[in-house]
Amino acid sequence: MDLDLKLLSKEINEMLWRNHKTLATAESCTAGRIASAITAVPGSSNYFKGGLICYADEVKTELLGVDAAVIAEKTPVCEEVVRQMVLGANKLLHTDYAVAISGFAGPGGPDGGRSGVIVGTIWIAVGNADSIVTTMIEEDNGRDKNLASATSAAMHLLRDYLKENSTEE
Numbered sequence: 001m002d003l004d005l006k007l008l009s010k011e012i013n014e015m016l017w018r019n020h021k022t023l024a025t026a027e028s029c030t031a032g033r034i035a036s037a038i039t040a041v042p043g044s045s046n047y048f049k050g051g052l053i054c055y056a057d058e059v060k061t062e063l064l065g066v067d068a069a070v071i072a073e074k075t076p077v078c079e080e081v082v083r084q085m086v087l088g089a090n091k092l093l094h095t096d097y098a099v100a101i102s103g104f105a106g107p108g109g110p111d112g113g114r115s116g117v118i119v120g121t122i123w124i125a126v127g128n129a130d131s132i133v134t135t136m137i138e139e140d141n142g143r144d145k146n147l148a149s150a151t152s153a154a155m156h157l158l159r160d161y162l163k164e165n166s167t168e169e
Contacts, residue, residue: 008155016047024093025051026085028102064088082125106143
């Protein structure tokens with residue numbers, strides 16, 4: 001793991017631990033990379049409850065409660081799906097916050113590009129029922145770089161979200 005991710009993880013660790021808040025992940029395209037970055041710092045068991053790798057749409061719908069009609073209409077790579085993944089992960093794992101990610105990392109999407117979603121499109125959401133922030137990445141630098149970039153973007157989004165939404169206790 002690169003130094004930037006370790007530093008981000010340490011910052012996230014300190015904010016969650018200090019504020020007695022908990023975190024979960026719901027990862028599709030990154031398949032656990034965000035959870036791995038979060039748990040790279042000692043003490044993460046104090047706030048990280050777990051993560052769900054939800055590669056298949058059925059996992060998104062059956063375990064996280066993502067609306068299958070939204071996936072059918074807009075594909076699993078859209079803002080609405082990652083928002084619902086955040087809510088589902090918080091509910092499933094009883095956490096204060098969740099990070100969710102879904103995207104087409106490449107080299108081709110599962111539907112051969114028929115959905116119209118461009119390879120390298122990745123949606124990220126962070127939050128809870130009170131507040132969710134999202135961002136989208138649209139750059140194809142090859143699968144490995146796409147996933148590394150998405151993991152880094154998710155960690156930055158989480159850190160920034162916590163800075164704005166955590167209250168000192």
